Amino acid sequence: MSKGPISTFIQEHYLHFNSAALVDAAKGYETHLLEGGKMMITLAGAMSTAELGKSLAEMIRQDKVQIISCTGANLEEDIMNLVAHSHYKRVPHYRDLSPQDEWDLLENHYNRVTDTCIPEEEAFRRLQKHLYKVWNDADSTGERYFPHEFMYKMLLSKELEQYYEIDPKNSWMLAAAEKNLPIIVPGWEDSTMGNIFASYCIKGQFKPTTMKSGIEYMMWLSDWYVKNSEGKGVGFFQIGGGIAGDFPICVVPMLYQDMEMENIPFWSYFCQISDSTTSYGSYSGAVPNEKITWGKLDIHTPKFIVESDATIVVPLIFAYLLGW
Template sequence: MQNKGPVSEYILKHYKHFNAAALVDAAKGYEKHLAEGKKMLISLAGAMSTAELGISLAEIIRQDKVQIISCTGANLEEDIMNLVSHSHYKRVPNYRDLTPQDEWDLLEKGLNRVTDTCIPEEEAFRRLQKHIFKIWKDAEENGERFFPHEFMYKMLLSGVLEEYYEIDPKNSWMLAAAKKNLPMVVPGWEDSTMGNIFASYCLKGELNPSTMKSGIEYMTFLADWYTEQAEDKGIGFFQIGGGIAGDFPICVVPMLYQDMEREDTPFWSYFCQISDSTTSYGSYSGAVPNEKITWGKLDINTPKYIVESDATIVAPLIFAYLLNW
């Protein structure tokens, strides 16, 4: 193990019990998993891109400490929005005190609130829209079809956004992923802002829905990728939050094992979930890892960790440990 930096040393010294200890155990388990030559999937739910997780996640990508990402459409686009319009974001530290009228005033100013941070409509959504529409349209006219993240990669790698950069580009995880052509799945992309915009062009007859590859195609891609990459070792699963970003990719193992009847498919070989969701009333996000054994996702012996805490605090600390910061 390489020498650890001051952040890592701090958590090793102070994080001894409860969720703090679970954080350290999960970080050590992740490190051991990679040291054994196994690959890792990271899933991103919530608003982690707007929380600027890219500051640490981009370096995780550059150092090959993740081999595939599953994320919501919001996380896919919001990292790029932060890249090109950061100075126009507005922090609202007193968001708990806002009245309905205060919220309406933000709407009229084109400020879409995510907890304590407002994303600027004009500088973020519309700035991307004109560029991504051209890429969508060009593909359609050429008879080409791509996944949502592939269109985003094309836009980033084309350089058309560089004039707008407002943060250090090394802190954009999407730019790091595009440069590596990192495999990705984006389930439910349609409910993102760019997904809504794409649908609006389809409604207006300017684009065809088939130009965008579908969620089923994402699943079949993931099935092939898992089959090729897992070998007999399995892939690790590092889940930030819950929801579709985690539920969609984790299901590929029981699909291969049960529905495809490939009984030699290895289970996910590491599992960690960071979530503050409580375990109750059928909650997927709050389900303890052992429940996943019954669904054929995890093995009895799969290392399992759950850190019941705020992912905006926990994930950067685990990433710092992996990066020896």
């Protein structure tokens, strides 16, 4: 693939330290795909609110990612940005906010994520209204789905099109729904929509079992991994730390140790983009070699770590992979 100006720039100027690691990771990702490998991308933090969809959606459309693991927040916040973008409030001086300033944001129904405030009414409640319908339809007929499948149903119904406030090609969830891309959402209940669903269950309106669980996600992922790890195998591109990465990477040692599948391949590429540095007991900041001892990576697995801000690094890596 011919490379555009962004790719040319980083190859010419990103020659040392974290910048060189960025280029090495991008080239390793590209090689993995060219040799027939598949890739999992894991999304932690607030990458959807950071509008990673501007590049991730095209990665999905061009088949440069085969499966995603993300937090419940990233699952919902991409759609919130799709339907309520103009109502978001940016606070560039967020470091100077006093407790009273923060309280005033709450009173005005803004929830702050660093320098960006998500509008409650236009984002959370707008989604809640439409998700209630797909949740209720399933609950009343005894059907059960995963959290991301409910989101796909809502998006593919086109009921949200009336609210679109960004170019839909920049929504990674819409791109994923249109491809029916597999998504793993560990700990989904730790999200706004997860909390809302729980509240309906507490009120007796829905059955908790209408929503498929994290255990079922792990069971599904184990089956997917067995079917997709032949040949070059499956790579692991981890954005941030936390459960979005911790949960799916464990499928390999589970299959090997607990299911006694002694020939199951290790993850065949690993990269982590994180500003979490190695420290006492930090898993998010652990160097890739530590994962060898847990049976997740092989000695020969290509391993990369870029200790930097994912909102800067990841769009550049994706731009390289897309030839921009």
